[in-house]
Amino acid sequence: MAVAAGIDLGGTKIETRVFADDWSVLDTRRTATPDGYDALVAEVLDHLKWARTARSDIAVGVGSPGFVDRVTGTMTTANLPATGRPLPSDISEAFGAPVTFVNDCRAFTLSEAVLGAGQGARSVMGLVMGTGLAGGLAVNGVLLPDLNGIAGEYGHTPLSAEVVAKHNLPLLTCGCGRTGCVETLAAGPGIVRLAQHLGHDARDTRTIFTDPSCAPVLDVWAEIMGALIAALMATIDPDRIVLGGGVSNMPDVTGRLARATDQTLLRGSRSPEFRIAQGGPESGARGAALAALEASRG
Ligand SMILES: [Zn+2]
Structure with missing residues (x-):
């Protein structure tokens, strides 16, 4: 029925x-x-x-x-x-x-939390990595009540100052009108910008994830994402992170993000589980x- x-x-x-x-x-x-x-x-x-x-x-x-x-x-x-x-x-x-x-990214999160890769977890953070970077948070199978409907717009939080300084990263204008958002260097098109900034001539995300010469780009990308996820852990501390979007289909994305997050989490805290979306x-x-x-x- x-x-x-x-x-x-x-x-x-x-x-x-x-x-x-x-x-x-x-x-x-x-x-x-x-x-x-x-x-x-x-x-x-x-x-x-x-x-x-x-x-x-x-x-x-x-x-x-x-x-x-x-x-x-x-x-x-x-x-x-x-x-x-x-x-x-x-x-x-x-x-x-x-x-x-x-x-739509909150819908993805709810779908995964209730019926997909988030099943069995109390709090599920969805993270859709495509042309943009956004997601949502579901707790006990329902979306978090929010003021503006923007809970999950992780892509429009600032890049980690530590990572920016360490790699001399550019602070670019974002589609949201602000400067230095994570999305500008960590969503699909952002990874290509990051590669170019680091001196690699890669034109698409798949090349960056599969060409061994681009490994240093992925290391910096993982540092950016690890710092973002550590910041999310320090605010909402979800049990599980479910990854979606085109970038989540690249090789070893869960492993890269888990390792990078481990290195930057608050001391004494545990990493969340990382899963690829099932929906x-x-x-x-x-x-x-x-x-x-x-x-x-x-
Ligand atoms: Zn932005």
Whole structure:
């Protein structure tokens, strides 16, 4: 029986999956993301109506890049034509019922915490390493309540001053408008920038992870990430860190991060467990569906 549905709202495609009570996928619908705002609202509405054909009272959640201002209801997003627009309330209004909205990296984290590589851990930090660097925190199977919806934007915390000084790293302007964010040198494109700064002519992440001559680049990358994770341990101290995104598929990423974290953790404290995500392509929709189910239970 259909238990919930999730809409994965991406910059290029919108994907809806209907889940059975054992979380297997019953049905999937995929369409291209429209360019304009009104067309976007109409397209998401179509997906919501389609999900409701599986079951008329099914819980449906939307996982989306960006943040929703909790006071004004407007969105900020680099990947959708919705910045400054109240996308969640416009969709709920058109649909005639409240629709749960969750950031896509928080949806990934919830999906992994409840049904993936985070199962059995009390607190799970999701860390998606792709073109950006972001994630979320789930405690006892639910996302941490937060003020702005930005809990998990680790990529926009400062690079470790110690690592910057040691390797004379550049402080670059980030897409968020600030300078020296971790993401500028540690997400996928950031690793390529890091390699170039260190004198390597590598053009893509895979080359850096597989060409032995790039090993020093990976050592510095691991130091940057180790310092970030040590800072996260000193604030939220999760049991387990689940890695997702393209960079997590590179060789020995869990080993590199575990060793680097060990070297910089507060003395006397233990490293978290590092795991690779299990969810695959349905993670975003599954996390949005889980968030909707949780919201429907009040
Ligand atoms: Zn930033």
